[in-house]
Amino acid sequence: MLQAFAVLLVFQCLGEGLVFLAGWPVPGPVTGMLLLLAALVAFPRLQDVVEAxxxxxxxxxxxxxxxxxxxxxxxxxxxxxxxxxxxxxxxxSTLVTLALTALVLQGLMPRTRPAQEQKDV
Known part of the structure; x- marks a missing residue:
C-alpha cells in the first residue's frame, strides 16, 4: 500500500510541476490525475499497484x-x-446551474420526431 501512495504522490507532484513550468490555469492534481490515467492506459500492470x-x-x-x-x-x-x-x-447559482445543465442536455440529446409524425412516414 505504501507503494501505491508513493505512485499517487509522484503523479500529483508531476502534475504540480508541469502546471508550474507550463503556466497552465489548471490545478496540478488534475493534471497529475490525467498523467496517471495515461500511465494506466500505457502500463496496465500499474493498476494492480495503485488499486490497493x-x-x-x-x-x-x-x-x-x-x-x-x-x-x-x-x-x-x-x-x-x-x-x-x-x-x-x-x-x-443553483438555479443557473440547473438551467445550463438542462440547456446542455437538450442540445446534446438527439432530435426525435413525435410518434404521430413517425407513423405518417
Missing part, C-alpha cells in the same frame, strides 16, 4: 472532508451579517 491504495483512500474519504468542514465553521464568523447575500447567491 486508491481503495483504502476511498474507504476513508469522509475523513478528508473534516478539514474543509472545520474551515467552513471557522470562516462562518466572518460571514455574519451577510447571510442574506450568501443565501441569495447559493439559490441563484
Amino acid at each position: 491504495g486508491a481503495n483504502e483512500l476511498l474507504r476513508h474519504l469522509s475523513l478528508l472532508f473534516v478539514p474543509a468542514g472545520v474551515g467552513i465553521v471557522v470562516a462562518a464568523s466572518s460571514g455574519s451579517g451577510q447571510w442574506l447575500a450568501i443565501a441569495a447567491s447559493v439559490v441563484a
